[in-house]
Amino acid sequence: MRLDELIHSNPKVYTAKVTTIFRSKQLLYKILGIQKQQKYIADAHFKKREVIFQQFFKNKKVLDVGSGRGDFLTSLREKYGCYCIGLDISQNMIFHASQDNSASVYVVGSSNFLPFKDGCVDVVHFHHVFHHLPPNIQEKTLKESKRVAHEVVMINDNVNWENSFKRFLANIFWKITDGGYIYRTETQWKKFLDKENILDYSMGKYLMRHCYFVIDAKNRVR
Numbered sequence: 001m002r003l004d005e006l007i008h009s010n011p012k013v014y015t016a017k018v019t020t021i022f023r024s025k026q027l028l029y030k031i032l033g034i035q036k037q038q039k040y041i042a043d044a045h046f047k048k049r050e051v052i053f054q055q056f057f058k059n060k061k062v063l064d065v066g067s068g069r070g071d072f073l074t075s076l077r078e079k080y081g082c083y084c085i086g087l088d089i090s091q092n093m094i095f096h097a098s099q100d101n102s103a104s105v106y107v108v109g110s111s112n113f114l115p116f117k118d119g120c121v122d123v124v125h126f127h128h129v130f131h132h133l134p135p136n137i138q139e140k141t142l143k144e145s146k147r148v149a150h151e152v153v154m155i156n157d158n159v160n161w162e163n164s165f166k167r168f169l170a171n172i173f174w175k176i177t178d179g180g181y182i183y184r185t186e187t188q189w190k191k192f193l194d195k196e197n198i199l200d201y202s203m204g205k206y207l208m209r210h211c212y213f214v215i216d217a218k219n220r221v222r
Helices: 003-007 011-032 035-056 071-080 091-100 135-148 164-177 186-192
Strands: 061-065 083-088 105-108 121-127 149-159 198-203 209-216
Touching: 035 149, 035 198, 035 209, 061 071, 061 135, 071 083, 083 091, 091 105, 121 135, 135 149, 149 186, 186 209
Parallel strands: 061 083, 061 121, 083 105, 121 149
Antiparallel strands: 149 209, 198 209
């Protein structure tokens, strides 16, 4: 079993890994003496993300693909009044989500073959899912998500460095802690999404960055 498969099939391992990644980053920032700068940049990214959330999530029907334990869906329901559906390939994760965050609906399924009708939700959301998918599955996943979403598809994921040395170091960090397939740079993300109508995006800066893309689901030709 791949590291990422283990992480996302076992809730205890998942929680431990998330904690490890967070602490590893904080330790690195402390060693480099950049905690204050990192906090300032992170706050700016999350402020931009909040604007995106208010615009595209408020009172919407949301499918979260790779929903894990359902914590994110609970936050959407409580803060933005969303009707939430969670999908995960792990039956174990779905079981724990239905126990711990039971206000949402949960389904076992695969990202590249979503068991839903065309346009049946307003938003399809991916929280750090794409880098865990094999490259040949990512195109199918994006196409499926646009089929199911009536309004937008939202991708939240990692964004790697353009500089080859920094990219090499970041890849080592993520491979060890996360075990994913591919960690795209900003240029690579934009190339992957070059045929899409990007309605909004947030591109984090500094170390171990994150990005958000809001994709028009009505642009269905790929």
